[in-house]
Amino acid sequence: MARLTAEQESIREKARQLADSVIAPMAAEVDRQEAYPWDNCRALRESGFFGMTVPKTYGGPGLSFTEVTLVIEEMARVCGVTGRIAVEANMGAVSAIMAFGSEAQKQLAAKQVLSGDKPAICITEPGAGSAATEMTTRADKQGDSYVINGGKHWITGGGVSQLHLIFARVFDKGVEQGIGGFIAVRDPEAGTPRGLKIGKREPTMGLRGIPETEILFKDLEIPEDMLLLPPQGLQRGFGALMSAYNAQRVGAATVALGIAQGAYEQALVFSQRREQFGRPICEFQGLQWMLSDMATQIAAARALIRLATDCGAGFPDVLEAAQAKVFASEMAIKVTNDALQVFGAAGYSRNNPLERMVRDARMFTIGGGTAQILRTVIATRILERKLPQTRDGYLNLERAGE
Secondary structure (H helix, E strand, O other): OOOOOHHHHHHHHHHHHHHHHHHHHHHHHHHHHOOOOHHHHHHHHHOOOOOOOOOHHHOOOOOOHHHHHHHHHHHHHHOHHHHHHHHHOOOOHHHHHHHHOOHHHHHHHHHHHHOOOOOEEEOOEOOEOOOHHHOOOEEEEEOOEEEEEEEEEEEEOOOOOOEEEEEEEEEEOOEEEEEEEEEEEOEOOOEOOOOEEEEEEOOOOOOOOOOEEEEEEEEEEEEHHHEEOOOOHHHHHHHHHHHHHHHHHHHHHHHHHHHHHHHHHHHHHHHHHOEEOOEEHHHOHHHHHHHHHHHHHHHHHHHHHHHHHOOOOOOOOHHHHHHHHHHHHHHHHHHHHHHHHHHHHHHHOOOOHHHHHHHHHHHHHOOOOOHHHHHHHHHHHHHOOOOOOOOOHHHHHHHOOO
């Protein structure tokens, strides 16, 4: 793994200083009040940490995913919510639009994100989670517009995001064309577009400062020039759009890494201060091995993430992204729990950040691709064959002669 450049080290140090001075003092309150941290977003934007991947042509710095992950990790080290915001302010929807969008779409996305908007990706539905292609939200072509009906669930940032990338089955004259992404904007001054409604908010276990909501569509009219269309077209374009989700997955892995790093740092300091039986508890071999395992697992996760972001101007490879997310998310659950164990009863108190970190880390083996589904993705690549999940999937492959 290549060492960071001087510029990258500078970005990481700047992010760490911001995290420690501005973000950390508010982390417990954000969790307690379940309030979106607008002040944190403002601080990120003013520091140049919104729209980091936006090309210079569109007013951004044109940085790589590696630089973005440095910022994400530092934010998540003290506040998982702010780390997650940093992901979606630089990856996911904005990177998909920058890769595949028209000139007008790119200008719109750049303006929104650089002004401090965290976009929302609208894919998941109550009946279409891991099986995203089973979505039922549909967009019907009517003249020079598309009319969207349906609903999404577990949309991160629902109610606070302005830019939305909505995935729907596309129909023209009743004939399905494929799955497409549609760009819609909630203007804070003009209000929510007619036909787009923010539904109920889920009372989540962790990451409580960022809403997870329903978004409902009833005759939402989207101009046809707001259809995000990859070169492969509608028939095969969904796969290309989902390639942008590889970056989102690496971002999620980095939030998990940051939370684990923060928990480890807390445990390391505490183990040297806490005394039992007349000596610091770090002098007991049992705790030494726990701390050693934490440090090693964190380093391994960071290496997998760095490998995945070493992808040049494209998106991370699906295999490397899946491996990074599976390992980092499961590592974070173990490390945060072990760190809490080092603190003993004090770690179990809500006055201690460890209990929040344990709750926050739990999300990442679920959201953005479960650990089980991503293992199937990994198996598909290493076995170099399709692994259908539907009951008759293999039978259909045989019929197709594959």
